[in-house]
Amino acid sequence: MSEDIYDPQFVKGVFDRCSSQYITFSWICSFGFTERWRRQCVKSMPAPTGPDPEGYDLMAGTGEVWPHLLKRFPDIGAITAVDISSGMHHRAMERLHAHRAHKIAFVEDDVLASDLPKESADFIISTFGLKTFNGKQHAKLAKLTARCLKPGGVFCMIEASDPKGWWLRPLYLFHLKVMLPLIERVLLRGAQDFARIGTYSTNFGDASAFAEMLRAEGLDVEFKRFFFGCATAVAGRKPAAFARP
Template identity: 70%
Template structure:
């Protein structure tokens, strides 16, 4: 009998998002009723202002770069963004469809972020939207250490991720939407049901960002835990002392 795949193995994650990449933007926006875009904007607005006049940033698990317009609007003097993502399909979508007019300000690195050779003290701000769910707690701990390592002193960060809104009276309806409705929409209207269904699996397995907040604090960072829309998304923002 063939053993079940390790859904957190980097090669597995890359395959899922490569196959999803062509329709990821539409699927994410429609199936979240537009909330993913709202949460990206809130993650940027909640991030402390970096101290540098012309800051450089890292976007981890960057996907299609949908957070960049929000960064450029709030931090118009941003000098550059380095986008790191394991999925070549996601990178291609970011370049071809969304951000061609500003691609000279974005450097792309196709790599597993936990294995990448990012420069220590290499950025003034660090952001990540909807990438935490693809990691295990042990990987979250390594990611927290990486955040401390790559941020300059005084550098700032913000993460956001779809979460399990425990305690909310509409939680059963939310979970039904995540586990049943999303895969059904994908099977009827899109291609690759098993891949889009995995996004729901990753999200429910993730829980929320509270444990990641503790890992960041243990790494030496100042951290605030954030809830968005009754805990349907959670995040962390903070600063390196």
């Protein structure tokens, strides 16, 4: 039987094993673009309204978006990081964000199975977590986003994407499908988990289908492309006078 790479426990295993070297490997293998795209994700998110806004970082990983989020919105009251991988969160708090711990709580859970309260978030952000879901799971995530946002709440989610139509797309895909596994075999002694992340990325396509799912849930959504479509994002707001579609 073939393995289900979208099974939550499979995803957890991949990222638990990746966690100790994830930050360095992802930065080097993306030529620093992942960090640039995190900044652009935060910049693309509409400003939360109200004092001391609180929200979620879904599929939070190592929390590398938190410095950008707190720099742009220093009045944020709290961030709840939700991720299935305890290894990724421990890495975040040990290396990057211990001095921000008073503003950050962690929920170790499958996001789609979590019991996040209805209308509890002024904002929702996610960077590079969408690829770990298939289409049915994306539909569940769209429903969760609409349910958890307060009326007037804002969101932005970004993911590495397939730049269809770009003349350098074959080189980009060669980098994901050939070079990343090769680098991993040479530098990480045969590990396969980072190569699996490349598989998730190429399977994902782009965020346009997810944008339509969010619109179907009644959210105002803008679809964004970065660097010829090598990353795509969805950003928007839950209408203040929200009615379920």
